[in-house]
Amino acid sequence: MPKKEITIAKYAGFCYGVKRAVESVNKLKSQNPDKKIYILGELIHNSQVIGELENSGIHTVEEIPQTNDCGICVIRTHGQTPQTFKAIENAGLEVFDLTCPDVKKVQQKAVKLVKEGYYLVIVGKEEHPEVTAIKANAQQFGSNIIVAENTEQIKPYEKELKEHKKIGIVVQTTQMLSTLNPVVEYLTSISKELHIANTICPSTSLRQNEALQMAKENDLMIVVGSKNSANTTHLAQITNKITTTIHIESAAELDLYKDTIEKSKKIGITAGASTPQSLIENVLNCLSEVA
Numbered sequence: 001m002p003k004k005e006i007t008i009a010k011y012a013g014f015c016y017g018v019k020r021a022v023e024s025v026n027k028l029k030s031q032n033p034d035k036k037i038y039i040l041g042e043l044i045h046n047s048q049v050i051g052e053l054e055n056s057g058i059h060t061v062e063e064i065p066q067t068n069d070c071g072i073c074v075i076r077t078h079g080q081t082p083q084t085f086k087a088i089e090n091a092g093l094e095v096f097d098l099t100c101p102d103v104k105k106v107q108q109k110a111v112k113l114v115k116e117g118y119y120l121v122i123v124g125k126e127e128h129p130e131v132t133a134i135k136a137n138a139q140q141f142g143s144n145i146i147v148a149e150n151t152e153q154i155k156p157y158e159k160e161l162k163e164h165k166k167i168g169i170v171v172q173t174t175q176m177l178s179t180l181n182p183v184v185e186y187l188t189s190i191s192k193e194l195h196i197a198n199t200i201c202p203s204t205s206l207r208q209n210e211a212l213q214m215a216k217e218n219d220l221m222i223v224v225g226s227k228n229s230a231n232t233t234h235l236a237q238i239t240n241k242i243t244t245t246i247h248i249e250s251a252a253e254l255d256l257y258k259d260t261i262e263k264s265k266k267i268g269i270t271a272g273a274s275t276p277q278s279l280i281e282n283v284l285n286c287l288s289e290v291a
């Protein structure tokens with residue numbers, strides 16, 4: 001069988017925000033061996049990493065623990081609402097805030113725009129925890145705020161937006177430029193003053209641009225990472241428009257795509273911001289066995 005050309009993306013795997021969060025939480029545990037450490041929600045969307053943290057005594061919880069032991073509650077990279085920060089303190093727990101600095105910037109920008117009287121449009125997924133936190137932070141200073149992923153979701157507010165005149169936009173850090181652009185175009189057509197803060201984080205932009213380029217150069221793209229991870233799913237959406245794409249969570253799934261892999265001469269591999277390096281390496285090693 002002719003040898004395949006396999007390329008791994010330069011920006012595949014942990015972004016700096018995730019790296020910082022995983023390292024910081026492990027350091028926190030080693031500095032506080034006797035304290036209970038909780039992470040509110042998954043630190044990253046990866047069951048292997050969550051399992052390793054659990055084994056080190058760092059517990060992932062869905063609700064704020066009501067415990068009498070003194071403990072520390074970690075805020076993950078997505079950030080949290082001001083109400084949740086308060087509730088953690090009320091539960092007698094210390095807060096350890098690992099909100100990614102790039103997410104913090106979006107929260108600060110959203111707050112600034114609302115304070116300055118802009119009608120705020122948050123471009124993102126309403127139910128995504130990062131978006132929930134951005135919105136809740138901004139809502140402390142005003143109520144003219146909507147979340148939308150496309151123009152259809154904004155149209156019901158068109159009259160209000162036109163009357164308001166000043167419109168500000170911030171974007172969920174892991175969104176695609178192709179989601180932001182049509183929203184900007186539509187809002188430009190109905191506003192007198194539009195302030196656009198493109199808050200897609202640099203790490204996401206670099207990764208998405210590289211994936212796009214790789215999709216043009218390869219017969220097959222393999223995107224590795226959790227199906228729950230917004231940024232990983234977006235990578236697969238981007239490459240799928242250009243070339244055959246498979247989105248897998250682990251090397252074990254490669255078997256399902258044996259025929260597709262066999263047919264492909266040039267294969268590109270990329271991975272989401274929460275995909276550990278070891279998973280990417282496993283995929284690479286298993287590819288030679290499957291193909």
Ligand code: SF4
Binds near residue numbers: 018077201
């Ligand atoms: S994807 Fe961007 S915003 Fe999210 S944790 Fe990574 S660096 Fe931070």
